[in-house]
Amino acid sequence: MEQTYNISLFTENSIGILNRITIIFTRRHLNIESITASECEISGVYRYTIVVNTSLEQVIKVVNQIEKQVDVLKAFYHADAEVVYQELALYKLPTNLDKGEEIERILRQHNARILSLSTEFTTIEKTGRPEDINALFADLKAFGVLEFAKSGRVAISKPMKTLEDYLKEI
Amino acid sequence: MSNLPISGAEAVIRSLLAENVTTIFGYPGGAIMPIYDALYDFKEDVNHILVRHEQGAIHAAQGFARACGKTGVVFATSGPGATNLITGLADALIDSTPVVCITGQVASHLLGTDAFQETDVIGISMPVTKWNIQVTKAADIPAALARAFYIASTGRPGPVLVDITKDAQFGKLDFYYEKCSSVRSYVPHPKTDFALLEKAVELINQAERPYLLIGQGILLAEAENELLAFVEKSGIPVASTLLGLGAFPADHPKYVGYLGMHGNYAPNILTNECDVLIAIGMRFDDRVTGDVSRYAKQATIIHIDIDKAELNKIVKTDLAIHADAKEALHFMSNLILQKSHENWLQAFRKLEQEEVHEVILDAVNPKGHELKMSEVVHLISETTKGDAIIVTDVGQHQMITSRYFKYQLPNSNITSGGLGTMGFALPAAIGAKLGMPQKEVIAIIGDGGFQMTIQELGTILQAEIAVKIVILNNNFLGMVRQWQQLFFDKRYSFTDIKNPNFLKIAEGYSIKGHKVTQRDELKDGVNTLLASKESYLLEVMVEQEENVFPMLPTGASVSEIILSERHGANV
Numbered sequence: 001m002e003q004t005y006n007i008s009l010f011t012e013n014s015i016g017i018l019n020r021i022t023i024i025f026t027r028r029h030l031n032i033e034s035i036t037a038s039e040c041e042i043s044g045v046y047r048y049t050i051v052v053n054t055s056l057e058q059v060i061k062v063v064n065q066i067e068k069q070v071d072v073l074k075a076f077y078h079a080d081a082e083v084v085y086q087e088l089a090l091y092k093l094p095t096n097l098d099k100g101e102e103i104e105r106i107l108r109q110h111n112a113r114i115l116s117l118s119t120e121f122t123t124i125e126k127t128g129r130p131e132d133i134n135a136l137f138a139d140l141k142a143f144g145v146l147e148f149a150k151s152g153r154v155a156i157s158k159p160m161k162t163l164e165d166y167l168k169e170i
Numbered sequence: 171m172s173n174l175p176i177s178g179a180e181a182v183i184r185s186l187l188a189e190n191v192t193t194i195f196g197y198p199g200g201a202i203m204p205i206y207d208a209l210y211d212f213k214e215d216v217n218h219i220l221v222r223h224e225q226g227a228i229h230a231a232q233g234f235a236r237a238c239g240k241t242g243v244v245f246a247t248s249g250p251g252a253t254n255l256i257t258g259l260a261d262a263l264i265d266s267t268p269v270v271c272i273t274g275q276v277a278s279h280l281l282g283t284d285a286f287q288e289t290d291v292i293g294i295s296m297p298v299t300k301w302n303i304q305v306t307k308a309a310d311i312p313a314a315l316a317r318a319f320y321i322a323s324t325g326r327p328g329p330v331l332v333d334i335t336k337d338a339q340f341g342k343l344d345f346y347y348e349k350c351s352s353v354r355s356y357v358p359h360p361k362t363d364f365a366l367l368e369k370a371v372e373l374i375n376q377a378e379r380p381y382l383l384i385g386q387g388i389l390l391a392e393a394e395n396e397l398l399a400f401v402e403k404s405g406i407p408v409a410s411t412l413l414g415l416g417a418f419p420a421d422h423p424k425y426v427g428y429l430g431m432h433g434n435y436a437p438n439i440l441t442n443e444c445d446v447l448i449a450i451g452m453r454f455d456d457r458v459t460g461d462v463s464r465y466a467k468q469a470t471i472i473h474i475d476i477d478k479a480e481l482n483k484i485v486k487t488d489l490a491i492h493a494d495a496k497e498a499l500h501f502m503s504n505l506i507l508q509k510s511h512e513n514w515l516q517a518f519r520k521l522e523q524e525e526v527h528e529v530i531l532d533a534v535n536p537k538g539h540e541l542k543m544s545e546v547v548h549l550i551s552e553t554t555k556g557d558a559i560i561v562t563d564v565g566q567h568q569m570i571t572s573r574y575f576k577y578q579l580p581n582s583n584i585t586s587g588g589l590g591t592m593g594f595a596l597p598a599a600i601g602a603k604l605g606m607p608q609k610e611v612i613a614i615i616g617d618g619g620f621q622m623t624i625q626e627l628g629t630i631l632q633a634e635i636a637v638k639i640v641i642l643n644n645n646f647l648g649m650v651r652q653w654q655q656l657f658f659d660k661r662y663s664f665t666d667i668k669n670p671n672f673l674k675i676a677e678g679y680s681i682k683g684h685k686v687t688q689r690d691e692l693k694d695g696v697n698t699l700l701a702s703k704e705s706y707l708l709e710v711m712v713e714q715e716e717n718v719f720p721m722l723p724t725g726a727s728v729s730e731i732i733l734s735e736r737h738g739a740n741v
Contacts, residue, residue: 011355012354012355014303015292015304016292016293016296016302019293019296023296023297027297060482061479061482061483064478064479064481064483065479067478067479068477068478068479070300070301070321070353070355070356071301071355071356072355073354073355
C-alpha cells in the first residue's frame with residue numbers, strides 16, 4: 001500500500017551527493033514530492049528531508065540504497081505520524097489599502113504574518129501544513145496573488161535518538 | 171613519505187606506487203598528458219599497458235583484479251576517453267570488482283564551458299561508480315587517491331573514478347601520502363551480530379534438508395577455506411552462482427552444481443525442496459531465482475552478505491545477517507553439528523543422473539557429426555585439470571563453459587555476470603594474465619563478442635601477453651538466436667553474422683593460430699593451444715544451431731527448469 005514517507009538523511013558536504021541520492025529515486029521511477037536540504041545541528045553535516053509516496057517495502061529498499069552511498073552518514077524513513085513537519089510559503093499581493101481590514105481578518109484567522117510592505121506590494125508569510133498553506137492561498141486569491149512560493153517539507157522525527165548517537169555507534 | 175615539491179601529475183604516480191600498483195591499463199590523450207609525462211620517469215617501477223580502446227583498459231583492469239585480488243588501475247583522458255569507460259564501470263559495479271580509474275579533465279577554469287574534450291564525467295559515471303570525485307587542486311590529489319583505493323577495495327568492492335583537471339596535474343604540492351584507513355560516513359566491515367549467527371546455526375542444525383548457495387562474496391572475502399571447513403563438518407550440499415564458480419571445488423562430494431537459468435538440473439529444482447536455504451555472498455539475481463514469488467517458498471531462508479542493501483532486496487529472508495562471509499563461516503563452523511545429510515544429497519545425485527543421461531553425455535561426447543561447444547570446453551577442462559584461469563565473454567559459450575568447465579580453484583573463473591557485457595573476455599584475459607603471469611589464461615569467446623573488442627589483439631601484440639584464445643564459432647549470435655528459436659517462432663532477426671577470417675586477423679597481429687573443423691583435429695588443437703608459450707588463437711567451428719539446456723525460461727519457477735530440448739521450452 002502506498003503512503004507518504006518522510007526520508008531523513010544525513011550526508012557529508014560533498015559535491016554531487018545530491019545527484020547520487022536523486023539517481024536512486026530516478027532509477028526506480030519514483031517521484032520525489034519534495035526535497036529540502038541544509039546544514040544540521042552538527043557542523044559540516046547536511047540534513048535532507050525527502051517526501052515520497054510509495055510502499056513500505058520500496059521505501060526500505062530506497063533507504064538502504066541511500067545509506068550505501070559512501071558520503072551518506074545515515075538515512076531514516078518515517079510515516080507522517082512519526083514526524084513533526086512543516087512547510088513555509090510566501091505570498092506576494094498588490095498593496096491595497098481599501099481592503100486592509102479584510103486582509104487583516106484573513107491573516108489573523110490563518111495565523112500568517114506580513115514580512116514586508118511597500119506602496120506597490122505586500123509579502124505575507126505562512127508556515128504550516130500543505131493544507132493550511134493552500135487554504136490561505138484560496139482566501140488571498142481574490143486580492144490577486146502576484147507570486148506564490150512554497151518550500152518543501154522539513155521534518156523532525158519524534159523518536160528521541162539523535163544523529164550523534166548514531167555517529168557514536170558507527 | 172618525505173615532503174617534496176612535485177607536480178600533481180607526479181603525485182598521481184607516486185600515490186599509485188605507495189598503493190603498490192604495479193600495472194596500469196591506459197590510453198593517453200590531451201587532458202591526461204601531464205600524468206603520462208610523469209609516468210615516463212617511472213617506466214621501471216610500473217608496467218603501463220597501452221590498450222587500443224579505453225573499454226579494453228577497464229575490462230583488462232577488471233580481469234586483473236578478479237585474477238589476483240588487487241585493485242585494477244586505469245588511465246584515460248577526458249571526454250571520449252572517459253565516456254569509453256562507462257560500460258566497464260557498470261560491469262565492475264554490478265560484479266563488485268575493485269577498479270580505480272583516473273581520468274584527465276580540462277583545466278578547472280574551463281569546466282562547464284563545453285571546452286574541447288570536456289564532458290561531465292562525474293555526472294555520467296555517478297550511477298555506475300561506488301564513489302567518484304573531481305580534483306581541481308594538486309594538493310588534493312594524494313588524499314583523493316588514498317580514499318579511492320580504500321573505497322574501491324573494501325567492503326563490497328567496486329569501481330571508483332578520480333577525475334583530475336589539467337591544472338591540478340600541472341600544479342605543485344608538497345607530496346605526502348598516507349593510506350586511507352577510514353571514512354566517517356562509510357562502514358565497509360559490519361559489526362557482526364553473533365547472536366544472529368547462533369540463531370542461524372540453530373536453524374541449520376535442526377534442518378533435515380539444508381542447502382547452501384554461494385556466490386562471489388566467498389571469493390571476495392577469501393573465505394574458501396572457511397567454506398570448505400563449514401561444508402565438510404555440516405555435510406550440507408553446496409551450489410554456486412555464476413560468479414561463485416571456483417569458490418568451492420567442483421569435484422568435491424558435497425558440490426551439487428551451478429545455479430540459474432542454464433545451470434544444473436538438481437540445484438535449481440531442489441531449491442524448492444530444501445527446508446533451510448543458506449545463501450552466502452550472493453544477491454539472488456533474477457537469473458538465479460526465476461520467478462521470485464515461487465522461489466524457495468517452503469524454506470527458512472538465511473542470507474549472509476556484506477552489503478546491507480542486498481538483504482531482503484529480492485528474496486524476503488527469515489534471517490538476514492549483515493556480515494563478512496569469512497567471519498560468519500568461521501564462527502558458524504565451530505557451532506555447527508557434524509552431519510552427512512546423505513539421503514538429501516542422494517536427491518541431488520538422482521536428478522544429476524537424469525541430467526547426465528539426458529544432456530551431459532551427449533554434450534561432452536556427441537554422437538552427431540558436428541562439433542559442439544560443450545565438448546570443446548569439456549576437453550579443455552580435462553586437459554588443464556581445472557588448473558587455468560578461464561575468461562568467458564557473454565552468450566551461449568559462456569553458459570556452456572560455466573556448465574562444462576570443472577572449476578577447482580578460487581579466482582579461476584572470470585566472466586561478465588551481472589551486466590552481461592559482450593566484448594569483456596579478450597581484454598579481461600589480458601588483465602588476468604598480467605595479474606597472474608604464472609597461470610595459464612584461456613579466453614573462451616563467441617564469434618560475436620570477439621569482434622566487439624577485437625582491437626585488443628594489438629595490446630597482446632605490443633605487450634607480448636601469452637593469453638590463449640578459443641573462438642567457438644557458430645556464425646550466429648547464438649544466445650539470441652536460441653531465444654528467437656524458442657520464443658520468437660524461429661524468426662532469426664539479425665542474428666546470423668558474417669565473420670571475417672579470424673586467423674588472418676590474428677596473423678596481422680603476429681598471433682599464431684589455427685582452425686578446427688573436425689572432431690579428430692580437436693585434441694591436437696587444444697594441445698597446441700596449451701603448449702604455446704605465446705598467445706595463440708584456436709578457432710573451432712561448432713554446430714550452428716546448438717542450444718544450451720537445461721533452461722529456465724523467463725517467468726518460470728526454478729522447479730520448472732526445462733531439462734532438454736525434448737521437454738520443450740514453452741511455459
